[in-house]
Each structure stands twice: as structure tokens, then as C-alpha cells.
Amino acid sequence: MNVVIYRVPSELSLLPSSKCPNCDKPIKPYHNIPIAGWLMLRGKCANCKERIAWRYPAVELLTALVFVLVYWQVGLSVFLPVALVFSAAIIALVFIDAEHMILPNVITYPMFVIALIVRIVLPLLPQRYIFSDMKIVPIIYLHTNGYPDWVVSLAGALFGALVGGGSLWLVGAIWKALRGVEAMGLGDVKLLLGIGALLGWQLTLLTIFLGAFTGALAGIAVVLRQKDRDLQTQIPFGIFLGIGSIVSMLFGEKLISWYLSQF
Numbered sequence: 001m002n003v004v005i006y007r008v009p010s011e012l013s014l015l016p017s018s019k020c021p022n023c024d025k026p027i028k029p030y031h032n033i034p035i036a037g038w039l040m041l042r043g044k045c046a047n048c049k050e051r052i053a054w055r056y057p058a059v060e061l062l063t064a065l066v067f068v069l070v071y072w073q074v075g076l077s078v079f080l081p082v083a084l085v086f087s088a089a090i091i092a093l094v095f096i097d098a099e100h101m102i103l104p105n106v107i108t109y110p111m112f113v114i115a116l117i118v119r120i121v122l123p124l125l126p127q128r129y130i131f132s133d134m135k136i137v138p139i140i141y142l143h144t145n146g147y148p149d150w151v152v153s154l155a156g157a158l159f160g161a162l163v164g165g166g167s168l169w170l171v172g173a174i175w176k177a178l179r180g181v182e183a184m185g186l187g188d189v190k191l192l193l194g195i196g197a198l199l200g201w202q203l204t205l206l207t208i209f210l211g212a213f214t215g216a217l218a219g220i221a222v223v224l225r226q227k228d229r230d231l232q233t234q235i236p237f238g239i240f241l242g243i244g245s246i247v248s249m250l251f252g253e254k255l256i257s258w259y260l261s262q263f
Ligand SMILES: [Zn+2]
Pocket: 020, 021, 022, 023, 024, 025, 045, 046, 047, 048, 049, 050
């Protein structure tokens, strides 16, 4: 995870083994063990004693916690490996967006393609995995019309990508027409293609709602802390969309049915 977060934005190869960014000395395999390696080294390079950024053990700990959450909610199902890989990719994107304000295509494009493959393959497995959007309108109509599960699933994925990427693109286009400034990057739209394809339209709209809501709160907090308030301040929206997508994947169906039960 840290290798991806550190090297992808700088377009470095993922293959060479890790070395200290300060003294270039290769890192011993046992010092590369998540969290334990950092503790063993007491947060300093074994060779030059340069401090190792707290981000490294933080990413490792956070990934472990999210993986436990995913297992707790998804359980032993064919969707478990998909949910773990998706969460890992999102965590990488969140940290990259926080530091560089970009969502690299080398992560968002494969995410979309892999999501489409997953949506075709999982319903074909003996367990016949059913995605949540296959049980609701409009995708359920394909189901009742007798189309095979994988076709229904793929249609749901394409509709989800259209709803997710399309609505975000539309908001950006309207904002640009009204204010003449770029409201969000195309990276956010590309990220929503993958989220939309994997989670379906309903959980994707929830993702956008959660992302916009928490992003707006964070934006207000940032502006309030500034001395000379600048309402044009940019915040990396990918962070909030990413967190929203994991919450939505794990708790979305429960959140939606709780919300609907309030009426
Ligand atoms: Zn060093």
C-alpha cells in the first residue's frame, strides 16, 4: 500500500525493493513487516537514523482496521476478495489525493475494468452472487424479463457507472458554466465510474451524498481556520468520495433501509 501511495504519483516503478529515501540503503525484509518493522526501528532508518514518516505505519494500521471491518460486514463470500481489493485501492487513492490532489488513471481505469469483469463473473460462479442493484428498479425488470444473471449484473454495472460518473460530471459542467472555474477534477468522475460499476446506482448515489456532505463539512472547517477566508480553497474531494464508497459498500443497504423506515 505504501509503495503504491509513494511511487504511483511520481510514476516510479513498483518493482524495485524499498530503500530509505534519505540514504538510499535498501530496507531489510524483516524491517518491511507492516507496523512491526516500524516499531522495531522505533520510527528511524536502521542506517542513517532519519525519521520514518508516521504515514507509513498509519496506512498499515488503517488498512488492517478496514480489512477487519470488511470481513465483519461481508463475511466469507465470493465478494470478500473483491471488497478487500476495492478497499485497498480506495485507501491508496485517498492518501494520494490528500498529498498530490490527483487520482491517478493507472488506478481509476483498471478499477472500472475490473469492476465490470467482477460484475460478469460473480453471478456465473456456483454461488450465483447477486448484487444489491439487481433486486431494485430499474435493473430488476431485466431479471423478471428472464435475462441471465450475468447480463442483468453487467447492465446494473453500466447503469451505476453512468449514474455515478454522469451526475458528478454534470455537477462539474454546470458549476463551470456558472462560475467559470473548474469545480472538480475529471479524476473524481473516473473514480465514480468504478464505484458505480461495482456498487450499482443506489449505493453510488449514497456515496456521492456522503462524500459531498462530509466534504462540505471539512471545507467549512478549513475555510473557518484560515485567517483571510478564501472561498475558492480547493479540497481533495476524492478523499471524501473514497471514504463514502467504503461506508456505502459495507453499511449502505442498512443505512438506506433505516432511512426509508423513518417515513
Ligand atoms: Zn536512511
